[in-house]
Amino acid sequence: MKKNKKERQSLLVETIKETPFITDEELAEKFQVSVQTIRLDRLELSIPELRERIKTVAQTRLDDVRALTIEEVIGEMIDLQLDESAISILDIKREHVFSRTNIARGHHLFAQANSLAVAIIDDELALTASAEIRFVRQVKAGERVVAKAKVTKRGSDRTVVDVTSFVDKETVFSGKFLMYRS
Amino acid sequence: MKKNKKERQSLLVETIKETPFITDEELAEKFQVSVQTIRLDRLELSIPELRERIKTVAQTRLDDVRALTIEEVIGEMIDLQLDESAISILDIKREHVFSRTNIARGHHLFAQANSLAVAIIDDELALTASAEIRFVRQVKAGERVVAKAKVTKRGSDRTVVDVTSFVDKETVFSGKFLMYRS
Missing domain, CATH: 1.10.10.10 (Winged helix-like DNA-binding domain superfamily/Winged helix DNA-binding domain)
Known part of the structure; x- marks a missing residue:
């Protein structure tokens, strides 16, 4: 109404x-x-x-990425505190969706989250060792995905990064990334 | 020598x-x-x-994909037996790697495997619900990744697809995809 x-x-x-x-x-x-x-x-x-x-x-700090170049981040990085937290936004466009269903393809949501998990690492070398991911709800063209990453565990050469992606306040994707650093 | x-x-x-x-x-x-x-x-x-x-x-049968269009498969599909097995190859080029390290970015290996897991489903609608993935060894530009998918469990609306990707005979990536079908 x-x-x-x-x-x-x-x-x-x-x-x-x-x-x-x-x-x-x-x-x-x-x-x-x-x-x-x-x-x-x-x-x-x-x-x-x-x-x-x-x-x-997004406030305060947008640190410089170290493990990749800023152009290699999928989506737009709007917050980065190395080894702590990061946020990026990705606008889902026609090229991100299945032509038949208009539903965003999983690997784009994965790419946004994974590149955020790489970017958050305060090291010249950051590689993904493994990940557990969930696609919680479908994302359509025209929607804006906000991915939020947090370092939840920090060893000497392994770091766990949790990423949750939202459309508005709804969770659409979550992933736990085990990252290797040099 | x-x-x-x-x-x-x-x-x-x-x-x-x-x-x-x-x-x-x-x-x-x-x-x-x-x-x-x-x-x-x-x-x-x-x-x-x-x-x-x-x-x-790759033999015998290259079924028609149903859940997506053939252009939407990442890599070249060379074998497809719906609800059974599938193989695709992806040549890693400059656009697939991190500029600094020459190492293939995880989301490209993921995209190849995930699109194969979608393609294998004998249904008009196939969506990824979750996945557990491992990046076993780094892949460099110039290498050819052969992904092999197998349906390992088949419920009425859920299907488990195991994908293993190789360079030569070495495993470089493995993933277990839980797929939802209509």
Whole structure:
């Protein structure tokens, strides 16, 4: 049901607070208004655009990757604290999905998560030894996948990295990566 | 050490028997002779070229894929028996490796194996639910990865597919994929 402006703006604030990585396009669809209306709403409410919000949420530190080059990270890296945590976003486009079903192919979600697990390692050499992964729910073209990685165990040459990927607040993928470092 | 022609040809027969997917380039390097010499050896010994050998080894049946389109298979599908077994080959090129180390990126080996696990399913819809994977040894640019998939368990809506990938006779990757079908 279409909401009036006041209701919509109040829900907009709420929604952006809960899912800061949501795009104007997704908001427009959610509230059944044009993207232009969302932009005006944001202006009136002084809510910064997505890219600015991402920077704020992702905060503090974007360390330099060491084990690979930044171009080799699949998705856009928006937070990196070496040997601690990392976040990247991947917009699922036509080239990521099965042509028949429009469902994102597993290896793209895997690639986003795995490259994040490599990037988080504070070493010149980081290789994946093994992984246990789960595809929790299907991801469709047009959705934005936010992957969050955390180092959960740190040995001298082995590191365990847990990665969970979300669309909005829903988990779509999770993986435990055993990483080898030199 | 360079071998004389007779020794070389005898070893060539042996080598091709053991690793039928080996290329003329790899044979040339192995025996420290030119690719042209290998071709002449093969002619004299009546050993067919790689593509023909692949067809013979891969044998009998190349079923039509159902759960995806043939273009969506990562690597070249050379054998497919739906709900039974499948084989594909992937030549590791510059675009598959980390620029710094020349080592193949994990998600390409994963993509080859995972798409094979999808392709093997005799159903219009096949999705990966989970996977346990191991990267056994590094793969370098120029190497040829042969992935072999086998259905090891078959329920009504769940199928387990084991995939092992080799370079020559060495295992480089293994994965157990739990596949969901409609």
